[in-house]
Amino acid sequence: MAPIQHLTLDPSHPLPPTRNHPNNAISTSMPDAKETKVHPTISGAENASLYLVGTATIILSWAGIRLMTDPNFLHAVDHVHLGPGVTGTRVTNPAVDLNDLPHVDAVLLSHYHADHFDQKVEESLRRDLPIITTPHAKSHLANKAGENELFTAVYELDTFDSMFLEVQPTAGEASKDAGRLKAVKVIAMPGKHIPPGVLGTLNDLVGAVPPTNGWMLELGSHTGESDASFQCGYRIYISGDTLMVDELKEIPERYSGQNIDLMLVHLGGTTIPSPHMPLLMVTMDAKQGLELVRLIGPEMTIPIHFDDYDVFLSPLEDFKKVMAEAGLDKKVIYLDRGDDYKFSVKEI
Template sequence: MSTTAIKHRLTLDPSISKSATRDTPQPASSLPSAKETKLHPKGASSDNENASLFFVGTATTILEWEGIRLMTDPNFLHAGDHVHLGPGVTGTRRTNPAIDLHELPRIDAVLLSHYHADHFDEKVEESLRRDLPIVTTPHAKTHLHDQKGEDRFTNVYDLDFFENAMLDITTSGTQTGGGKVPAVKVTGMPGKHVPPGLLSMANDLLGAVPPTNGWMIELGYKPSSSASDSDFTSGYRIYISGDTLFIDELQEIPKRYSGQNIDLMLIHLGGTTIPGPSAPLLMVTMDAEQGIKLMSLIQPDVTIPIHYDDYDVFLSPLEDFKKAVSSAGWDDRVVYLDRKDEYKFAVKR
């Protein structure tokens, strides 16, 4: 696989208990019990699941593995709250998150696909602790760090397409069998909110819709904490599409990961339209048809749809995707999570 060199290195120490937010000095010790726990749809469980994905709502998930918690696209607004999505464009939330922002347990790092209010709302931006590591786009780093003065986030790391960051995990516990230590590799994946052509060129000039990333998260191990990055062995790959349309640049993903299994795909759906439901002029996230195309392209072992019904700008309901999945004969390749559900899986050692 050809990728760029590691751009950032983050050392995460989950043994140091820190609240995710500035006003919650004593975080909860754990996430709440899941409403329902889902396993591999083909019944491939071997009772050795050692990782989980908790669905909060919208594109917000919390990944737990080896004592570390990663949160994606934090959005904790409630039903009836409004978000600004661009010049003259607003969205209204229809649902409540599985938990409230102040109820979060310790979070060790955030993966932020792009700087948009339905992925990083104003309350989140105001409340998150300033030293929380955030991996995001160069555009978002400008807003969260470069332009915020004394109130800036101090640990923001930007990744462009196919750039990497290694998250080394420091724990107070013992190493896994064989003396291995856990590590996480994050690689930026292509994404575009606006279709190519004149609209994309205009958006580049106006900056109305922010640039966006997807992610490839690799959970794995190194022989020791001092081992080089080339000694990292991936035990589970999670591709997160981010808020993208089905664009030509996505064709590069299966080429780069040829011969390497992609275990899980989190796909952002909803068919988000702007300026809004009353005038759906432009679709900026995948609908059911494009979602099926992405499944066919990436060929993940399991797909979990997220980002599909939380705002009134989503015009492609989850039911459309379910029908398309059934028509393709792929019901045993998809897991559906409601808010507060979790998916458990096994990371190979």
């Protein structure tokens, strides 16, 4: 297990997410949500939010910082390369354009795939924006050819490795919190984009589909003197692009007795080379999504990554149906692009 890394984020000095941002004044506010959702039975003290941009791109806002997952800002009819001879066409538009984003403090990149880190994003993001990702993705981003092209703040996390994103407090906050730092603990979770067996072994050899992480995000605080002093006030599991594989069973084992407040599950039943020729499924369909809900047992689930590209075979309606049939329809929140979900992180 690698040593735990620490990265300090300073919300008092917002920087643009892109290196050629069109505005001199950087907004610190997200666009107004089309619709705001909250927990159906626990609400009234929300201090954090998730905003769905589209596909697997979520923006988490809490304690003055903003984290963005899997940035994909292509528009309808734009194409992405998904593997040898395989392309996908976007069929939706993102809720906000890349150049209209307010400041972003860090990016969580589950894997180096163009529908999660598209060519426009790769060209445009400022090079010192912190990116937390897989060792495979770091090998590409931190070694890009060309003057001023490589990303200079890429942090790699292998399965179950972790790091702290610590929030620099203002003077008043430091006094109020008696030395405790608000922090997000990021832990890399297992995931498999290709099913195990012959295909998985072959992919490991040729590298056609990149390795992927899920994430566990723990929002809380610690003294900064010891990692063991961290106390979690809210826990979010993000599945990443994975199938229902045995490695996922270790997650509830590791978190036995600890509440997982929210799960973001990547669905869609992504098929390659296309839904018209579904030779191989590489993300969960509705049935596997239900299996994951039962395995993880989150308080609430939000499905994402299900209709933005023409490679999806399993529509959201399939997931709604199986969740309702399982009696779990009260444990899921559905967001459209441009919607947000507000929730409460316990003050520790």
